Amino acid sequence: MELDLYFTPLQIQDELSLKDKTVIVVDVLRASTTISTALKNGARVIIPTASVENAVKYASTLEPGSFLLCGERGGKIIDGFDLGNSPLEYTEEKVKGKTLIYASTNGSVAITKTKYARYSIIGSFVNVSTVVKFAKENSDDILILCSGKFNRFCLEDAVCAGMIAFMLTKGKPKKKLKLSDSVTAAIKLYKFYGRNLLKMLQESEHGRFLTELGFEDDLKVCAEVDSIPVLPIYSDGVIKAV
Amino acid sequence: MELDLYFTPLQIQDELSLKDKTVIVVDVLRASTTISTALKNGARVIIPTASVENAVKYASTLEPGSFLLCGERGGKIIDGFDLGNSPLEYTEEKVKGKTLIYASTNGSVAITKTKYARYSIIGSFVNVSTVVKFAKENSDDILILCSGKFNRFCLEDAVCAGMIAFMLTKGKPKKKLKLSDSVTAAIKLYKFYGRNLLKMLQESEHGRFLTELGFEDDLKVCAEVDSIPVLPIYSDGVIKAV
Numbered sequence: 451m452e453l454d455l456y457f458t459p460l461q462i463q464d465e466l467s468l469k470d471k472t473v474i475v476v477d478v479l480r481a482s483t484t485i486s487t488a489l490k491n492g493a494r495v496i497i498p499t500a501s502v503e504n505a506v507k508y509a510s511t512l513e514p515g516s517f518l519l520c521g522e523r524g525g526k527i528i529d530g531f532d533l534g535n536s537p538l539e540y541t542e543e544k545v546k547g548k549t550l551i552y553a554s555t556n557g558s559v560a561i562t563k564t565k566y567a568r569y570s571i572i573g574s575f576v577n578v579s580t581v582v583k584f585a586k587e588n589s590d591d592i593l594i595l596c597s598g599k600f601n602r603f604c605l606e607d608a609v610c611a612g613m614i615a616f617m618l619t620k621g622k623p624k625k626k627l628k629l630s631d632s633v634t635a636a637i638k639l640y641k642f643y644g645r646n647l648l649k650m651l652q653e654s655e656h657g658r659f660l661t662e663l664g665f666e667d668d669l670k671v672c673a674e675v676d677s678i679p680v681l682p683i684y685s686d687g688v689i690k691a692v
Numbered sequence: 693m694e695l696d697l698y699f700t701p702l703q704i705q706d707e708l709s710l711k712d713k714t715v716i717v718v719d720v721l722r723a724s725t726t727i728s729t730a731l732k733n734g735a736r737v738i739i740p741t742a743s744v745e746n747a748v749k750y751a752s753t754l755e756p757g758s759f760l761l762c763g764e765r766g767g768k769i770i771d772g773f774d775l776g777n778s779p780l781e782y783t784e785e786k787v788k789g790k791t792l793i794y795a796s797t798n799g800s801v802a803i804t805k806t807k808y809a810r811y812s813i814i815g816s817f818v819n820v821s822t823v824v825k826f827a828k829e830n831s832d833d834i835l836i837l838c839s840g841k842f843n844r845f846c847l848e849d850a851v852c853a854g855m856i857a858f859m860l861t862k863g864k865p866k867k868k869l870k871l872s873d874s875v876t877a878a879i880k881l882y883k884f885y886g887r888n889l890l891k892m893l894q895e896s897e898h899g900r901f902l903t904e905l906g907f908e909d910d911l912k913v914c915a916e917v918d919s920i921p922v923l924p925i926y927s928d929g930v931i932k933a934v
Contacts, residue, residue, distance in 0.1 A: 457845055460702045603699055605873035631847035631897045635881055642880055655873045 452591040453618060455611050455632040458598035459560040468567040472589035474581055474614060475564060475572050475684075477597035478606040478672055479656045480535050481557020482574035486678040487537040487671070489691040492546035496682070496689040498558040502528055505553040512549060521553030525663045528553065537671050560597040561684050567593075572682040572689060575610055575647060575672060580679045582617040584692075592618065594636075605639070605654040606672075609647070612640030648673040694833040695860060697853050697874040700840040701802040710809040714831035716823055716856060717806060717814050717926075719839035720848040720914055721898045722777050723799020724816035728920040729779040729913070731933040734788035738924070738931040740800040744770055747795040754791060763795035767905045770795065779913045802839040803926050809835075814924040814931060817852055817889060817914060822921045824859040826934075834860065836878075847881070847896040848914075851889070854882030890915040 456462065476482055485496055499505040502523065509519055518532040527534030533544065535554050552558055564570035569588065573581035585592050594614050596607035615633045629637075643650040651657040651669040660668060671677075680691045698704065718724055727738055741747040744765065751761055760774040769776030775786065777796050794800055806812035811830065815823035827834050836856050838849035857875045871879075885892040893899040893911040902910060913919075922933045 457699060458703075461700075461843060463843075601703060601705075602872075603874040603877065605877055608873075608877060628900075630844075631850075632845040634895075635845065635847055635850060635877075638881060638884055639877055642884075653876075658870075 451618070451622070453615060453633055454592075454630050455594040455596070455615060455636055457596050457603045457608060457632060458601045459563050459595060460601045462563050462595070465563055465566050468564055468593065471567050471591050471593045472569040472571065472585050473564045473567040473593045473595050474585060475557070475561050475570060475595050475597065476574060476607045476610050476614070477554070477557030477560060478574045478610045479651065479654070479660060480537060480668055480672060481554045481561075481597065482572050483576050483672045484535055484537045484540060485552070485572050485682050485689060486574065486577050486680050488540040488545050488550055489680050489682050489689070490678050491540055491542040493540070493550050494547055496550045496552050497687060498561040498684070498689060499551060499553045500559045500562045502553050505551045508551050517549040517551055518545065520550050521558065523555060525660060525665070536665055536668050538667060556597040556599055560595055561689070564595065564684060565687070570684040572684065573610070573614060575613070575675050576678040577676065577680055578610070578613055578617065579676050580681050582614055584681055586618060599656055604656055606651055606656065608636050609640050609643045609650055612636030612638070613644060616640055647675070693860070693864070695857060695875055696834075696872050697836040697838070697857060697878055699838050699845045699850060699874060700843045701805050701837060702843045704805050704837070707805055707808050710806055710835065713809050713833050713835045714811040714813065714827050715806045715809040715835045715837050716827060717799070717803050717812060717837050717839065718816060718849045718852050718856070719796070719799030719802060720816045720852050721846075721893065721896070721902060722779060722910055722914060723796045723803075723839065724814050725818050725914045726777055726779045726782060727794070727814050727924050727931060728816065728819050728922050730782040730787050730792055731922050731924055731931070732920050733782055733784040735782070735792050736789055738792045738794050739929060740803040740926070740931060741793060741795045742801045742804045744795050747793045750793050759791040759793055760787065762792050763800065765797060767902060767907070778907055778910050780909060798839040798841055802837060803931070806837065806926060807929070812926040814926065815852070815856060817855070817917050818920040819918065819922055820852070820855055820859065821918050822923050824856055826923055828860060841898055846898055848893055848898065850878050851882050851885045851892055854878030854880070855886060858882055889917070
């Protein structure tokens with residue numbers, strides 16, 4: 451198995467280089483968690499866009515009432531949009547049967563960069579086992595891609611990526627693996643922080659920021675391992691549960 | 693004190709943003725270590741260049757016999773150059789009084805990206821205390837910049853950066869610091885690997901690569917904490933010991 455890990459999407463200098471890979475896109479706070487929540491609650495499809503402008507433009511092509519405009523800038527709902535980026539907003543009542551056009555600052559951008567990947571899966575703590583099972587069964591060339599924040603390293607994405615890497619490599623003979631430094635480091639960080647994920651989220655830069663904005667309950671949702679066992683796959687521009 | 697840490701030079705999207713900062717450039721294997729060695733052994737100045745072409749062009753402006761062309765590609769000496777990138781090559785006999793034009797694959801590139809910094813210091817395990825002392829006394833806005841490898845994360849640079857961050861923040865009240873995630877993660881990695889730096893170097897991707905090329909003795913030199921207490925500062929295009 452080939453396994454690599456990028457701490458920020460900046461490292462994707464050539465999107466076509468992903469064409470034979472299964473990419474697992476991680477944005478724990480909050481895109482990956484929110485996408486899983488929305489799909490569990492019956493959203494038809496989610497269309498990630500790399501900018502607010504693209505989201506609005508895309509919406510203009512759809513039938514009114516069939517879609518919701520979703521996303522955040524600076525952690526807060528975008529003016530005129532229907533939903534922000536808190537997973538708690540994506541209830542069955544609101545999203546069932548809808549198309550969600552989704553523009554988050556980091557996760558959406560990272561996801562759209564994986565459009566040429568063989569498979570692009572959206573992963574976080576809430577669906578980690580489901581994601582790992584699929585990746586193990588369907589690929590031997592895997593890249594774990596942390597969304598980070600404005601192309602900066604994010605602890606929560608690194609720890610989740612380390613958990614995924616740990617689960618993917620568990621039981622394999624260590625000498626044969628020859629892990630990349632980023633995989634090795636992320637697994638170490640997971641082993642250190644894995645005992646108390648909520649505390650790690652609370653202490654992370656982005657967790658502190660969200661807490662200041664009043665989203666401290668989101669952190670609890672995002673820390674719940676395997677609470678939402680869905681498999682969001684991004685293909686042909688849309689994310690669906692498979 | 694403001695303190696930040698980049699795991700790869702990719703994160704410098706705007707070189708002018710460094711103008712008020714003291715940047716500590718870390719390339720443990722091997723640029724930072726080799727530069728310290730060369731200066732300890734009497735090299736007059738070191739001129740880092742971002743490409744082999746630039747090195748050759750620069751050399752054509754100097755008096756023959758006054759300089760040495762130094763650097764590597766793929767870990768090996770560049771054809772027609774005088775010295776490669778092993779610190780063991782930079783003996784007093786070879787470098788004393790000379791101008792070294794220096795083109796390594798990652799370290800040189802990272803260093804040239806810091807040309808607008810208030811101070812740019814070259815740091816590694818061999819001069820860590822000297823670098824930390826200077827940074828503490830001369831700046832309250834510090835960026836630790838890992839050179840990485842081809843814009844990828846390198847464990848040895850992250851661990852050394854974590855050691856520097858640990859030493860810079862030691863004794864300061866934890867609550868006031870509000871460390872960035874990259875600083876927090878690097879300190880954790882240093883605490884894990886700091887007990888046996890040589891083993892960490894031997895297990896790192898780049899350490900394994902250098903060992904395959906026959907440079908295993910370089911790892912021992914690079915792991916020796918405070919063995920070369922010089923302070924290489926990059927200013928106006930040249931590195932000098934201050």
